[in-house]
């Protein structure tokens with residue numbers, strides 16, 4: 129953690145601004161720019177927490193903020209405690225404390241026993257640039273609050289970042305949702321993360337979402353979610369190129385001499401467009417690339433030296449092979465469009481389901497042509513399994529879509545995400 133003060137800029141500043149706002153301070157706009165208003169909010173926070181009120185986030189202030197960022201505290205039971213009293217002292221709910229401590233008998237608390245106390249605030253923020261580090265902390269935060277979920281690592285990116293998955297439910301109907309194959313389309317990661325959190329929150333409270341019975345979904349389905357397929361690319365877009373990147377010189381070269389990746393880079397860290405790297409008419413895709421003048425690594429549309437040349441696509445295909453998925457959703461942006469075909473290999477029911485998705489989301493069901501028609505994740509899934517697979521292009525505008533579009537994207541897709549687990 130670097131020291132943050134007036135003049136600091138970046139996704140880490142944005143994350144702290146969002147947190148300060150969430151817990152009742154006024155840091156000004158959540159823009160990743162540490163100005164006077166953010167400093168005033170930090171000073172107020174420091175005063176309230178017995179810290180030196182210098183308006184600078186150094187190690188001591190960060191230690192206090194970090195507990196809030198991960199969303200829970202570890203508490204050791206004192207004489208006279210009850211779970212209810214602990215929940216009240218932390219301004220959280222008894223339900224949240226019980227869910228986070230499944231092995232603890234509320235009537236037989238032991239002095240010195242360790243209790244996880246989730247805060248009243250949500251874990252997943254949806255008003256910030258959502259980096260790999262933020263996702264990783266949020267996954268740990270969700271796992272602490274909802275220890276009954278399965279969290280795993282399916283593989284690693286080129287730079288060794290973990291390709292996490294989260295499993296919701298325990299039933300035989302397995303489905304697979306993934307996001308952020310494309311770096312600029314990182315907003316699909318908080319979409320899937322927020323869906324996960326809202327699902328778990330309502331499930332543990334015994335509530336429905338949009339009339340969907342979550343307990344029934346939990347018992348009948350297993351929803352596997354891989355929120356960020358391309359973490360190296362996402363971080364390159366959001367945090368910029370760091371000097372210790374092993375591909376530093378090549379990346380600038382592949383990016384036509386520019387060190388600004390924030391508006392153009394869709395590929396992974398080796399300049400391979402992951403959604404053109406699947407073995408589904410890959411040769412056809414390659415021919416079209418060459419016709420477009422793309423002959424090597426770059427920001428977009430280079431399908432790699434051979435199919436599955438990249439660890440990210442290799443991980444996704446292995447993950448699929450090791451399960452029995454009835455359906456997959458690959459989330460992208462933008463266009464508010466749902467693609468559902470590949471070479472007419474999809475089963476007849478794919479259109480019926482696609483129509484249901486279209487109705488639930490307001491997105492258009494469409495046929496695809498051109499280079500986008502080959503070598504993608506859903507193409508490979510349809511080809512191999514002859515089961516329904518969809519590319520969902522969320523949101524409107526120009527990539528990267530601003531996080532201000534999040535609420536609309538979430539509202540449009542929440543029902544679709546529920547529906548896909550039961551159709």
Ligand SMILES: [Zn+2]
Pocket residue numbers: 310313403460461
């Ligand atoms: Zn895309």
